[in-house]
Amino acid sequence: MKTSLSALLLSLITLMAMAQDEPKSQFGKDFLHVWTVSMKNAIDVAEAMPEEYYGYKPADTTKTFGDQIGHIGFTCDYLSKGFVEGEWGEYKDPDTSEMSKAEVVAYLKEKMDLATARIKSMTDEQANETIEAFAGRKLKRYVTVLFIQDHLTNHRAKANLYIRLKGIKPPAYAFFN
Numbered sequence: 001m002k003t004s005l006s007a008l009l010l011s012l013i014t015l016m017a018m019a020q021d022e023p024k025s026q027f028g029k030d031f032l033h034v035w036t037v038s039m040k041n042a043i044d045v046a047e048a049m050p051e052e053y054y055g056y057k058p059a060d061t062t063k064t065f066g067d068q069i070g071h072i073g074f075t076c077d078y079l080s081k082g083f084v085e086g087e088w089g090e091y092k093d094p095d096t097s098e099m100s101k102a103e104v105v106a107y108l109k110e111k112m113d114l115a116t117a118r119i120k121s122m123t124d125e126q127a128n129e130t131i132e133a134f135a136g137r138k139l140k141r142y143v144t145v146l147f148i149q150d151h152l153t154n155h156r157a158k159a160n161l162y163i164r165l166k167g168i169k170p171p172a173y174a175f176f177n
Helices: 002-021 026-048 065-085 101-121 124-128 141-165
Strands: 130-132 138-140
Touching (some): 026 101, 026 124, 124 141
Antiparallel strands (some): 130 138
């Protein structure tokens, strides 16, 4: 009897933990797969570039590869904190020049996980709330999250191009995996 009760209690705790990890809004539920795949694609690009090329930049006016990856992580965190939570901190991209590839990839993953948690935390009411975005433009909060994903895609594409410029085959784009 004790074993059955313990198993039932463990099952209930597991279900409650899983439920807490589920997005709270319909937008979050609908968007989570797209966001997760986009994050995986960004991580794949970050991992595809050999460490010795993390300082590579194709022109003096561009970011290094490492800085592109750091910028993706930073802005996912920064923009989600601002748009979802309304907390705008200091805008300061990380300096990846002293970081190893493993440290940059870990930073990317950590910041994307923070953004994911914020996206999951939005309720339907919050997702549909109109907020002020850049330049005074009024947008629904969920649209600003779409902007975050678009921004991630923009910089992932740039990083992907750096890989090609080094003669390395980039990772395959994967949406339906």
